[in-house]
Amino acid sequence: MTHSFGYSISQSRETNWDKLDHRFADKLLDLEPSVRLCVGCGSCTGTCTAAPRSGFDIRKVHTRFRRGEAGAFVAELEKCMFCGKCSMVCPRGVNIRNVMDLMKKLIEA
Amino acid sequence: MTNKQTQFPIAVIGSGPAGLAAANTLLALGHQPVIFEKEKITGGKLSRWHQLFPGFISAAEIQEQLIGPLKKASVKISTETEVKTMKPDSGGLEIETASGEKIIAKGAVWASGYTEFDARRKEEYGYGLYKNVLTSADVEEMLAKDGKLPFDSADVKRIGILHCVGSRDEKVGNTYCSKVCCICAVKQAIEMKKLYPSAEVFNFYMDLRLFGKGYEELYREAQMDWQVNFIRGRVSELAEDQQGKIRMKTEDTLTGVPMKMTLDFVILMVGMEGKRFSFLSENKNTDGSDFISYPENFTGENQTALPNVMVAGACKGPSTIVDAMNDGKSAALALHQYLISQAEK
Ligand SMILES: Cc1cc2nc3c(=O)[nH]c(=O)nc-3n(C[C@H](O)[C@H](O)[C@H](O)COP(=O)(O)OP(=O)(O)OC[C@H]3O[C@@H](n4cnc5c(N)ncnc54)[C@H](O)[C@@H]3O)c2cc1C
Ligand code: SF4
Ligand code: SF4
Ligand code: SF4
Numbered sequence: 234m235t236h237s238f239g240y241s242i243s244q245s246r247e248t249n250w251d252k253l254d255h256r257f258a259d260k261l262l263d264l265e266p267s268v269r270l271c272v273g274c275g276s277c278t279g280t281c282t283a284a285p286r287s288g289f290d291i292r293k294v295h296t297r298f299r300r301g302e303a304g305a306f307v308a309e310l311e312k313c314m315f316c317g318k319c320s321m322v323c324p325r326g327v328n329i330r331n332v333m334d335l336m337k338k339l340i341e342a
Numbered sequence: 343m344t345n346k347q348t349q350f351p352i353a354v355i356g357s358g359p360a361g362l363a364a365a366n367t368l369l370a371l372g373h374q375p376v377i378f379e380k381e382k383i384t385g386g387k388l389s390r391w392h393q394l395f396p397g398f399i400s401a402a403e404i405q406e407q408l409i410g411p412l413k414k415a416s417v418k419i420s421t422e423t424e425v426k427t428m429k430p431d432s433g434g435l436e437i438e439t440a441s442g443e444k445i446i447a448k449g450a451v452w453a454s455g456y457t458e459f460d461a462r463r464k465e466e467y468g469y470g471l472y473k474n475v476l477t478s479a480d481v482e483e484m485l486a487k488d489g490k491l492p493f494d495s496a497d498v499k500r501i502g503i504l505h506c507v508g509s510r511d512e513k514v515g516n517t518y519c520s521k522v523c524c525i526c527a528v529k530q531a532i533e534m535k536k537l538y539p540s541a542e543v544f545n546f547y548m549d550l551r552l553f554g555k556g557y558e559e560l561y562r563e564a565q566m567d568w569q570v571n572f573i574r575g576r577v578s579e580l581a582e583d584q585q586g587k588i589r590m591k592t593e594d595t596l597t598g599v600p601m602k603m604t605l606d607f608v609i610l611m612v613g614m615e616g617k618r619f620s621f622l623s624e625n626k627n628t629d630g631s632d633f634i635s636y637p638e639n640f641t642g643e644n645q646t647a648l649p650n651v652m653v654a655g656a657c658k659g660p661s662t663i664v665d666a667m668n669d670g671k672s673a674a675l676a677l678h679q680y681l682i683s684q685a686e687k
Contacts, residue, residue: 248594250500250603262569269565272550273574273596297597325562 245302253301257339261298261332268295268332270325277319277329287312291319295332303340310337350433351376352677353450355425358386359663360655361453362408363670368451369415371678376447377417378439380424384409386455392485394663395522395529396556401486404663427621434650449650449681451673452622453666456614456633456656459508459516467507467610472582474607477507478523481530481609490537493607498538502590502605503527504577505547509613518629520613521660524551527611528564534609535568544571544603546592554662575601580608614660622646622653633659644673650684652677 262269271292278284278292289312298306310333319329352368354361357379368375383389388408391401412419424440434448461469461477469475476484476491484491505527509520524547531543550572552558564570575592583589588608594601616633623646625635634657636643644652654673655666 246599248597248599248601250601266566269569270562272572293597296594297599300594300597300601 245305248297248300248302250301254303255301257303257336258299258301260339261335264335265328265332267325267327268299268329271296271323271327272325274324276322276324277327280318280322282314282316282318283312289313291329291333295329295336298336303336306336307340310340313337350446350448353378353425353435353437353445353447354453355450356386356453356455356655356657357384357419357421358453358455358655358666359388359404359408360455360657360666360670360673361386361451362405362412363667364451364453364654364674365412365417365670366408367671367674368678369411369417371674373678374415375417375451377412377419378423378425378437379419379421380440382421384419384421388663390479390486391482393529393533395525396554396560398529408667427619428648428651429621430648435648449677450652451670451677452619452634452646452651452653452657453655453670453673454617454619454634454657455666456616456660459514459520459612459615461507461610461612463514464507464511464610466579467504467577467608468580468582468588469610472580472586472588472608474582474586474588474605475580475610476607477610477612478526478530479612481533485533491607493538495538495540498541498606500603500605501534501538501541501543502577502588502603502608503531503534503543503545503611504608505545505550505611506576507610507612508615510548516613516615516631518631519551519660521551521553522662523611523613525554525557525560527609528552528557528561528570530609530611531564531570532560532568535570541606542571543568544573544605546573546575546577546590548574548576573601614656616657616659621648622651627659631659633657644669644676650677650680652680 278290283289294306313333317330352373352375354365354377365375385405388401388405426440427438433446437445458479534543574595577592581589588605590603618632623635627635646653652673654669
């Protein structure tokens with residue numbers, strides 16, 4: 234683990250766009266623009282291998298990451314097994330497995 | 343046809359897309375229509391809009407296409423002439439205008455359109471009080487007139503677009519969906535990115551209802567090529583700060599967290615409202631709206647209480663311009679068929 238800040242930040246109870254740091258989100262959107270096409274359908278979470286055992290919600294995690302709450306989900310990101318099922322079901326062709334990978338890399342960098 | 347019937351014209355009430363399409367069809371069927379328009383200018387909403395969804399075609403161009411053939415055929419358009427009422431007459435139909443003038447026609451197509459929801463009724467959005475809150479109709483008019491909005495690009499960092507203003511809202515008495523505002527919001531979001539490339543644009547919606555051909559594609563284009571952000575949440579309130587910026591509050595329902603944000607200006611996607619005319623229909627709509635009710639039986643959808651009056655366009659309920667035009671054509675044809683059936687008797 235290269236960074237500790239992610240663990241120390243609890244998931245906030247409010248999204249205050251003015252105050253959040255959007256740099257990680259902007260970077261993610263640059264590197265994997267397909268995530269802009271997400272319609273929030275929940276298919277990725279529905280199929281996710283990790284979801285039933287760990288309560289991991291990939292849709293919510295990547296949505297909140299895009300809102301600028303990158304640091305809050307470091308522990309969550311560990312739950313992904315990179316099986317890629319999420320990418321296979323997405324009706325909008327979002328490469329979510331890569332979104333997962335990038336979120337981890339961006340935070341750990 | 344009896345001589346009595348042929349000597350009178352067919353009236354078209356309203357010169358919006360529905361009325362103009364009806365007049366063109368009547369002309370093609372060999373009738374000489376006369377058009378009554380209550381405003382000073384013709385075209386209905388076409389005369390006020392800028393570029394139309396989904397293909398960004400200029401509204402003025404479409405209006406010209408509709409009016410050109412009518413001008414050529416010397417179809418009379420009486421502007422500043424509001425039709426008040428109509429009743430059966432031995433010649434067919436007696437039409438009375440607001441100034442008390444009476445005209446006999448053998449039949450009519452009624453295409454009186456809709457009015458925009460008055461956004462001041464949604465007090466929590468501050469329209470009319472906050473100078474940086476506009477309506478979708480304001481934006482169309484400003485763009486059609488000057489090609490720009492009264493905000494300096496250097497000052498605009500965030501733009502908010504609020505869906506469902508005056509629609510799907512029991513609080514204002516309109517429970518129905520206005521149908522075109524979602525796609526109009528997607529179109530205006532793209533126009534905002536074209537005008538303010540460095541600004542972020544946020545659309546706040548309850549559901550995205552993008553039913554028409556090319557609409558879903560325009561939504562994808564807005565997300566992907568124009569980086570428009572779509573946030574699922576109905577905005578609960580707007581407040582103006584000292585600099586005139588707008589503080590927005592909603593819930594980001596896809597993350598399940600309340601959200602707030604400061605916006606430089608806001609566009610309210612106002613819905614459509616109808617008006618009842620008792621001489622056309624006494625029936626109430628099941629959704630409680632004031633649009634003119636018509637037989638929802640697939641085959642008689644242009645009929646009114648008067649057999650020689652057909653109804654068309656957005657006066658029946660929210661519609662796109664193509665819907666309104668097609669309905670105008672259909673009403674013209676239905677009237678033509680009715681007149682022929684009467685003449686054969
Ligand atoms: C902000 C906004 C943007 C839109 N943009 C688009 C778009 O890009 N593409 C699209 O397809 N649709 C668009 N629409 C929808 C479009 O405006 C309607 O589909 C269209 O105007 C309906 O045409 P109409 O002829 O039925 O009614 P209207 O355009 O409302 O015309 C009715 C006419 O009848 C006249 N009239 C009313 N009562 C009387 C009377 N008693 N006597 C005489 N005359 C009368 C009115 O003055 C008016 O001229 C938009 C709507 C809004 C609110
Ligand atoms: S790659 Fe990760 S997020 Fe996607 S389905 Fe597999 S475990 Fe879930
Ligand atoms: S499956 Fe695709 S569109 Fe649906 S929520 Fe997941 S990323 Fe978004
Ligand atoms: S079309 Fe969209 S914005 Fe308009 S009322 Fe329906 S859901 Fe709301």
